[in-house]
Amino acid sequence: MLxxxxxxxxxxxxxxxxxxxxxxxxxxxxxxxxxxxxxxxAIKGIDKEAILNAKVEMVDAYADFAFVYQGTLFKALGTMVxxxxxxxxxxxxxxxxxxxxxxxxxxxxxxxxxxxxxxxKGTQKIDGKIQKGDDWVDxxxxxxxxxxxx
Numbered sequence: 001m002l003x004x005x006x007x008x009x010x011x012x013x014x015x016x017x018x019x020x021x022x023x024x025x026x027x028x029x030x031x032x033x034x035x036x037x038x039x040x041x042a043i044k045g046i047d048k049e050a051i052l053n054a055k056v057e058m059v060d061a062y063a064d065f066a067f068v069y070q071g072t073l074f075k076a077l078g079t080m081v082x083x084x085x086x087x088x089x090x091x092x093x094x095x096x097x098x099x100x101x102x103x104x105x106x107x108x109x110x111x112x113x114x115x116x117x118x119x120x121k122g123t124q125k126i127d128g129k130i131q132k133g134d135d136w137v138d139x140x141x142x143x144x145x146x147x148x149x150x
Contacts, residue, residue, distance in 0.1 A: 032061035
């Protein structure tokens with residue numbers, strides 16, 4: 001959690017803007033939902049590659065959501081804003097991943113990969129969102145590797 005707080009601090013990203021936070025969280029939740037739909041379609045056809053691709057998308061979106069959520073919590077400290085509904089969403093995502101036979105160890109490793117990818121981003125913001133710099137590497141390759149190793 002401290003790494004995510006530091007990431008936001010290093011980018012002067014410490015002010016809480018409820019609308020921006022909700023929009024960022026909703027974007028990641030929508031990506032997770034799209035991954036779930038892809039997964040459900042893939043298991044119908046028993047397409048192993050499509051199943052793996054969908055799992056990568058689901059895990060990546062989950063880890064992105066968790067990263068944004070931790071940053072939101074840091075920025076909201078002292079405001080006493082109730083963010084418990086966001087935690088319910090995170091818990092639901094975790095339960096769905098477990099139902100798809102994705103271990104907590106893979107989820108934790110994916111989160112670490114997302115943190116590392118975010119740490120490689122620059123500091124430039126557009127519409128309040130940090131932009132990917134030249135050093136940024138998509139964590140999906142590492143997530144795929146974690147899923148293949150299981």
